[in-house]
Amino acid sequence: REEQLREIAHRVAGRVRATQQAVTLEPMLAYERRIVHLALQDDRDVRTESVGIDPNRRVVVLPKRAGPAPARPQRSFSPTAPRPGYPRRPGTGGSRPPFRRTFGPRP
Template identity: 50%
Template structure:
């Protein structure tokens, strides 16, 4: 079948997303096109000053060999999950760490990153004891100041990126993985309360209607709050569906709708 459109240019937040959108529009698989990256785009610094990627897809003639396009874009988000083999997803080993030293390193690292972003703020760094059985202590960094919404970003993307980068730097300096959470003027605590209320309300809706409720896309740390809030609920279960960054929590009723 002859293709009416032999080339297509696509703009998207990342190269991978641009390619996926182009393939969807053309109705072709990746081995049926040649991909030229016209502009790889830029995430800027912690998402500030970012630029979209631009790619061109050219439909191949029949019989041309496939071309592999490798992914080079890193992911950012909340704290990386820890694997059972004793190594954090970042590649850092797990183990004991000096809490006082970790506090000092975290204060310096986060302070230097904020200076690079030209953000003037105050830092309060403390150790948060384990909140669950078999959990680790966490270095908690509270950022306080005026008009710090730029540090949160859409769906807390900037805050999660700052937290992830800070965690990597602190852990490399410590030589062991150090769990670290960054909050901005109590945002995470407020957001957690909102998510817990949302979880209970949507669970009630699922029970009442007998239909699964699909929540908005959330980062991993926020999905975890929903799962934990409803893990002991007698009438619903929760599960995550989709791919990052659009992964969502669904709340599924265990029984049909109640009869009114």
């Protein structure tokens, strides 16, 4: 199976080189995707990315000159980076009240 995946990877890389358009492969298991990534990691004309969520995660083979694969949002996970959405209002936020374990009437 490994040799078959390497052959598929190189064949698809040739198609991507010729057309300069990304090609998405069928869903694969993690170890199969890894074989494809490793087979093309030293190729100077194409690059690979994994997209999707298991069990439908796929490898996309892209020309190196192209931008990132579509539907892959750029996110910053820095705690100081501004979050998308509404801006914070002054005087809001802070710590939350402690969790109440009892659900009886309030004192």
